[in-house]
Amino acid sequence: MSLYMFPKEKLAAFVEALLPNYRVVGPVQTEYGYAFDDIASPEQLQLDYTTTVLPPKKYFLPQREVLFNFSNEADDQGQPHLDVRPVYADVEPTVIFGVHTCDMNGIMLYDKVFAEGYKDEHYAARREQTYVIGIECLRPCDSAAFCKDMGTLTAPPVYDLHMTDVGDYYMVDAGTGRGEQLLLDHVPATMARKEDIQQLGHVLSAKWPNFRMRLKMSKDQTPSLLTLGYRAKLWEELGEKCLACGSCTNVCPTCFCFDVQDELDITMENGARARIWDSCQLREFALVAGGHNFRETKASRVRHRVMRKGKYIKQVHGLLGCTGCGRCERACLVDITIPGTLNALSDEMQLEPGD
Amino acid sequence: MTENIRVNVHHVTRVEGHGNIVVDVRDGTIEKCELQIVETPRFFEAMLRGRPYNQASHITSRICGICAIGHATASLRATETALGVELSEQTRLLRKLAFHGEMLDSHILHTYMLVAPDFLNVGSVLPLAVSHPEVVQRALRMKKFSGDLCQVIVGRHTHPIAMTVGGFTHFPSRQELESLREQAEALLADVDATVELFGTLPWPTFERETEFVALVQDDEYGFIDGVIGSTDGPRVPISDYRTVTNERLSAHSTAKHAAFNRDSYMVGALARFNLKHEHLHPRAAAAADHFGLEPVCHKPYMNSAAQVVEIVHCVDDVIMLIDTLLERGVEPEAPAPVTLKPGARGVGSCDVPRGILFHEYQIDENGLIEEANCIIPTGQNLGNVDLDLRALVPTLLTETEDQITLKLEMLVRAYDPCISCSTHFLNVEFVGK
Amino acid sequence: MSVLDHSLTTTTTPRAYNGHTSIYLPAIATIEDVQDETRLEKIFTVRLPDGQNLGHVPGQFVMFSIPGVGEAPISIMSSPSRTGETFKLCIRNAGDLTSIIHTLKPGAEIGIRGPFGRGFPVDVFKGKDMLIAPGGLGLAPARSLIDEIIDNRDDFGRLIILYGCRNPQEILFRDTIQEWEKRDDIELMVTVDRGDENWTGHVGVITTLFEHVDINPYNTIAVTVGPPIMYRFVTVELLGKGLTPEQIWMSFERRMKCGVGKCGHCQVNHRYSCQDGPSWTYAEALAFEEAL
Amino acid sequence: MPAKPKVAFFDFTSCEGCQLTIVDLLQTHLGLVNLVEIVQFREAMTEKGEDYAIAFIEGSCTRKSDEDRLRKIREQAAVVVALGACAHLGGVNAMKNRWAIENVQTYVYGEDGKAMYESYEARPISAVIQVDAAIPGCPIDRFEFLHLVQKMLQGRAPKLPDYPLCVECKLKENACLNKLGKPCLGPITRAGCNAICPTYGDGCEGCRGWIPEANFDEMREILRGHGLSDADIDARFTMFNHYQMQHMGDDAPVTTTVSPVKDEPLPTSTFAAPQEEPVR
Ligand SMILES: Cc1cc2nc3c(=O)[nH]c(=O)nc-3n(C[C@H](O)[C@H](O)[C@H](O)COP(=O)(O)OP(=O)(O)OC[C@H]3O[C@@H](n4cnc5c(N)ncnc54)[C@H](O)[C@@H]3O)c2cc1C
Ligand code: SF4
Ligand code: SF4
Numbered sequence A: 001m002s003l004y005m006f007p008k009e010k011l012a013a014f015v016e017a018l019l020p021n022y023r024v025v026g027p028v029q030t031e032y033g034y035a036f037d038d039i040a041s042p043e044q045l046q047l048d049y050t051t052t053v054l055p056p057k058k059y060f061l062p063q064r065e066v067l068f069n070f071s072n073e074a075d076d077q078g079q080p081h082l083d084v085r086p087v088y089a090d091v092e093p094t095v096i097f098g099v100h101t102c103d104m105n106g107i108m109l110y111d112k113v114f115a116e117g118y119k120d121e122h123y124a125a126r127r128e129q130t131y132v133i134g135i136e137c138l139r140p141c142d143s144a145a146f147c148k149d150m151g152t153l154t155a156p157p158v159y160d161l162h163m164t165d166v167g168d169y170y171m172v173d174a175g176t177g178r179g180e181q182l183l184l185d186h187v188p189a190t191m192a193r194k195e196d197i198q199q200l201g202h203v204l205s206a207k208w209p210n211f212r213m214r215l216k217m218s219k220d221q222t223p224s225l226l227t228l229g230y231r232a233k234l235w236e237e238l239g240e241k242c243l244a245c246g247s248c249t250n251v252c253p254t255c256f257c258f259d260v261q262d263e264l265d266i267t268m269e270n271g272a273r274a275r276i277w278d279s280c281q282l283r284e285f286a287l288v289a290g291g292h293n294f295r296e297t298k299a300s301r302v303r304h305r306v307m308r309k310g311k312y313i314k315q316v317h318g319l320l321g322c323t324g325c326g327r328c329e330r331a332c333l334v335d336i337t338i339p340g341t342l343n344a345l346s347d348e349m350q351l352e353p354g355d
Numbered sequence B: 001m002t003e004n005i006r007v008n009v010h011h012v013t014r015v016e017g018h019g020n021i022v023v024d025v026r027d028g029t030i031e032k033c034e035l036q037i038v039e040t041p042r043f044f045e046a047m048l049r050g051r052p053y054n055q056a057s058h059i060t061s062r063i064c065g066i067c068a069i070g071h072a073t074a075s076l077r078a079t080e081t082a083l084g085v086e087l088s089e090q091t092r093l094l095r096k097l098a099f100h101g102e103m104l105d106s107h108i109l110h111t112y113m114l115v116a117p118d119f120l121n122v123g124s125v126l127p128l129a130v131s132h133p134e135v136v137q138r139a140l141r142m143k144k145f146s147g148d149l150c151q152v153i154v155g156r157h158t159h160p161i162a163m164t165v166g167g168f169t170h171f172p173s174r175q176e177l178e179s180l181r182e183q184a185e186a187l188l189a190d191v192d193a194t195v196e197l198f199g200t201l202p203w204p205t206f207e208r209e210t211e212f213v214a215l216v217q218d219d220e221y222g223f224i225d226g227v228i229g230s231t232d233g234p235r236v237p238i239s240d241y242r243t244v245t246n247e248r249l250s251a252h253s254t255a256k257h258a259a260f261n262r263d264s265y266m267v268g269a270l271a272r273f274n275l276k277h278e279h280l281h282p283r284a285a286a287a288a289d290h291f292g293l294e295p296v297c298h299k300p301y302m303n304s305a306a307q308v309v310e311i312v313h314c315v316d317d318v319i320m321l322i323d324t325l326l327e328r329g330v331e332p333e334a335p336a337p338v339t340l341k342p343g344a345r346g347v348g349s350c351d352v353p354r355g356i357l358f359h360e361y362q363i364d365e366n367g368l369i370e371e372a373n374c375i376i377p378t379g380q381n382l383g384n385v386d387l388d389l390r391a392l393v394p395t396l397l398t399e400t401e402d403q404i405t406l407k408l409e410m411l412v413r414a415y416d417p418c419i420s421c422s423t424h425f426l427n428v429e430f431v432g433k
Numbered sequence C: 001m002s003v004l005d006h007s008l009t010t011t012t013t014p015r016a017y018n019g020h021t022s023i024y025l026p027a028i029a030t031i032e033d034v035q036d037e038t039r040l041e042k043i044f045t046v047r048l049p050d051g052q053n054l055g056h057v058p059g060q061f062v063m064f065s066i067p068g069v070g071e072a073p074i075s076i077m078s079s080p081s082r083t084g085e086t087f088k089l090c091i092r093n094a095g096d097l098t099s100i101i102h103t104l105k106p107g108a109e110i111g112i113r114g115p116f117g118r119g120f121p122v123d124v125f126k127g128k129d130m131l132i133a134p135g136g137l138g139l140a141p142a143r144s145l146i147d148e149i150i151d152n153r154d155d156f157g158r159l160i161i162l163y164g165c166r167n168p169q170e171i172l173f174r175d176t177i178q179e180w181e182k183r184d185d186i187e188l189m190v191t192v193d194r195g196d197e198n199w200t201g202h203v204g205v206i207t208t209l210f211e212h213v214d215i216n217p218y219n220t221i222a223v224t225v226g227p228p229i230m231y232r233f234v235t236v237e238l239l240g241k242g243l244t245p246e247q248i249w250m251s252f253e254r255r256m257k258c259g260v261g262k263c264g265h266c267q268v269n270h271r272y273s274c275q276d277g278p279s280w281t282y283a284e285a286l287a288f289e290e291a292l
Numbered sequence D: 001m002p003a004k005p006k007v008a009f010f011d012f013t014s015c016e017g018c019q020l021t022i023v024d025l026l027q028t029h030l031g032l033v034n035l036v037e038i039v040q041f042r043e044a045m046t047e048k049g050e051d052y053a054i055a056f057i058e059g060s061c062t063r064k065s066d067e068d069r070l071r072k073i074r075e076q077a078a079v080v081v082a083l084g085a086c087a088h089l090g091g092v093n094a095m096k097n098r099w100a101i102e103n104v105q106t107y108v109y110g111e112d113g114k115a116m117y118e119s120y121e122a123r124p125i126s127a128v129i130q131v132d133a134a135i136p137g138c139p140i141d142r143f144e145f146l147h148l149v150q151k152m153l154q155g156r157a158p159k160l161p162d163y164p165l166c167v168e169c170k171l172k173e174n175a176c177l178n179k180l181g182k183p184c185l186g187p188i189t190r191a192g193c194n195a196i197c198p199t200y201g202d203g204c205e206g207c208r209g210w211i212p213e214a215n216f217d218e219m220r221e222i223l224r225g226h227g228l229s230d231a232d233i234d235a236r237f238t239m240f241n242h243y244q245m246q247h248m249g250d251d252a253p254v255t256t257t258v259s260p261v262k263d264e265p266l267p268t269s270t271f272a273a274p275q276e277e278p279v280r
């Protein structure tokens, strides 16, 4: 697709023009930081923001999503009949502004998870109705980020539009035809000229030194490190500390596990089956009837999460399950971090010379 | 003529908490006539000892589920007075708003669900829902508004969350305030219908002269802070509350009564009306006229009418407060700082739905509570209820026991005794004493 | 061949309902019959809308749901050879949902999704001697395979069934077992961990039966279905008889919420038991630390 | 539909806020009265039926003399549900268990008054009678109450979440208070209230009781990190869960004593004791 540009002050007009026809969401300032939320007027949108508590995954896999409604109403003879109606609930055309490159990598993984094997129509319905507008990260969010290690500093091909701040202008890469249309329909953008593209190149190459590396190994080594470290002592140590609160998975852009719950209305005849985010860190996640728990200890659960991030998801879907966004580190109250864990594991796995 | 009556109404239903009325008349003379409290004591004052000062309001709100915001407010004011905290204007406004939410909730619950069934001759609110569905639905609508109001400002009505020493931990958004204001406007029709309904009720005319005590403020019909006022004249600063609640042995029992200038006094909506009716919003003043309420009104049954007047007043005041807040804008602000020092003492008071409430704490230099005292409105009213009962019973002797029982229950209910406020009571009479 | 051959994964398209497709939307099926089996288990005969054939292979499961209560994975007890307009499920009253399932009466409408999961590769088993060793409720899913073999008896070699239960009351399908006993083309042994006054049969855990059978290790497939702890001991016996891990099949029951490889609950290391299982070879299981 | 089950509400030592919360639920869910038949609900009705199948009990047991009433309820009801923290945990009432009963009696009612107020160690009702289910919280969450009632009507066991509050808090995308330096017991407290306190900016106080895996050691470290003294942390751990801490014995994760110390002197309040002669 093509590269466009528009003056930064036109962003407000862009948002304004979208508002009548789309649900527009993006990072907004909250009392304590930023969150993806609905935008009612352009000035709410904060494209220069530090990472939000929850990633934009909530727009594709909401915290609670109704899968179908059911009813058990009685017919003329007073005989109740079960009826089920699928819901692709409140899916309205949505534009998400300001998705960081790490989070776009999260979306890329989601796209695979929910399309491979059985296709998840609920996810697909939301995804199809949603325009992703990325923003190039030129500086790290904060010290928790390790996107450079995880190779998520560049935008993966999931965006409809991708914007880079080049001073007075936003350079906009149209990733899809519909994205291009969205842009051209709502903002007076011009094709980037040669010198603009050159400037973009400068900005993009200048950003790399701003980011530091935190891992002692390359991301490509994490699967084998984790294979080696399956029985490491480290997991016990982390299990002791872990609160089993599930915060790390809930905030993670690549975690997608869910629970399914039925809810009844006040008549108890009608209701809905909904899926709700779940977490492999919680005690009951692998507990089955009869009381057997396949991951009884916190140590085994912490390990499972890290294994998923650094190995299992890659085995199944071909992508690492960590984008280096640093959210789990910011959320964890006992300092269990992905870089800290991987580095400690690598230390523990160092074979003594001669072994 | 009933010469001998024994009325024993156990667990007077439809009052918050447990109370028993015991009346024993023999040959026309009253042997016994009292409201007994069977509520279990809870020892909140003792429990507060050694607790950090910022837990006090959360603990004491658990004294009473219906006056939770009131207890939290009195508690915070006591702590704030002790620790020299200056509140911002925004904090004061938000606290008033939350307080109104509770006042409305409690008064609506009491008048519609507990008092009205008596007058409409149905046992309780459940049959009322069958006989007068529109009345119950209106009550639920109005209650929902008060609940929503509390929710927006402090998180919930029973055991408020966002009120803290020196301020708030959460702030309503402009949108929320605007929507509340809209709801309040929409509620005015229900408010009018309420005045109409209660205007048609046959209020018993029983009358007994007594003293009324409430918090009074210079320029408003307020509920938080001010000075202690009496219909007998004196004004006393809150810090001297003990000269008002003044506990002494009563002539007819071994238990203690609160008494100020007479044998007993009454607190609550009627007391507030009697003391500061001139500050009512016009619509509320009109409602008072409609009920024939005139200061100083000595008819205890009219306490419920005064509560309806306060419902009207609070809805108007809510609209006014929201307008003020919208005009100034609500900004998140950190709670005002505290100064810890050895032996810091403070009294906090507010006029909760059932009347004037006092908390007093002493806090040490580490912020731990050393001493605590809570004086609740129902405790202050009990002496007055007993005297009312004694004056009322002789006038009822010609009636059937059922009628007597109902009238007595209605009298007790008129006081809206929140007996679950079971910090220590000033007045308890025990059978056999 | 990789340890896990995905070609074995049976992907069934979800049933369309009212013109929509959603992998989470159940078809509304009817309970045709309910039979008490033991104190804890009942057998439910289920009819799909319009008597559609379920179209499963042995070892697969369906997601059984009562909207308003919940959903659970249940193995299909019927063999494909005996599945026409209805199929059977054997369900143990084990908890929240299953206790409500046990209150269902014929005529009740329930939800069915599936069949899901990788079943047993019956075609691969053809021509082989079959040693089937279910424990307890494991006979229900094993039954699907056993009946399939019985109904195509000539396609297979010996059929050896070693069935173990904790006590005589737990024994499933007593009538059927008696019929099996009568046949001379089935070698059947039943044992209980603890007998009672009426029990005259073998007493001892299931592994004690193995010493009584001789097998040809080069042409035998073993299938064992039961609680996780059983696998640990049964596999030792089977390996002792000279079977390779590739010749031993087993079924893994994990918590499942979706049945279609999304919800994450049934993961065994990186594999989803609902898709890549529930049937696995022991060779596959050995590659997963979390399997056994 | 089968006959509506008869339901009764009872209160013991409590603020009655949980029953009020049910009245509040009726504001939006009046249909509840079509699902059950309420035969006793002292807060809202005069009628009294003694024929009930489900008993909701609010409040702790704090008097020997209340035990009989509890046993009577147990005999009548097929299902007994503890309603709210007081009934479920002992709740705030149990804070007084830190002292001998004469101590608190004397403190509040004076030397002469203490005998008039019967009381003993506050306890959850499960310490007196068998309880089939609990609806936690101070006060209860009205929607959790509704959901659990619906489950019971379906014939299911009302199961509570076993995971901590942080789960719900995260789903709501709250800023974590502990990260902001404000103490919150969310990591060790059972979820189900939708993290209402952190949502309103105030740390969780543990009113729903602890999760089975509560990591008290790390929780204490987190709170110490906010500059809280051990006394302050103990006070937080015992605000609603004093009874639990008391009965954890040596395992109790507190640094101070939670049970009465022998022969502690009986204090009198330096504030007005009710024995005083008129001040006037
Ligand atoms: C592939 C497979 C096949 C099965 N086949 C049968 C069968 O043929 N007959 C039979 O009686 N049972 C079978 N089960 C077990 C059955 O699914 C559980 O007994 C049932 O889920 C228990 O649910 P509950 O709500 O009654 O119990 P609860 O203990 O109340 O369950 C609590 C939660 O755990 C989940 N859960 C509990 N146990 C299991 C489990 N073993 N597997 C998955 N989720 C579980 C439930 O979904 C529920 O949400 C099978 C399980 C699997 C995975
Ligand atoms: S594991 Fe942590 S750092 Fe990695 S993507 Fe998830 S939240 Fe971000
Ligand atoms: S605020 Fe409290 S409940 Fe919420 S995430 Fe933080 S610690 Fe957990």
Ligand code: SF4
Residues within 6 Å of the ligand: D137, D138, D165, D189, D190, D193, D194, D195, D196, D197, D198, D203, D204, D205, D206, D207, D208, D209
């Ligand atoms: S957040 Fe904590 S204190 Fe607040 S209601 Fe929930 S469990 Fe209770």
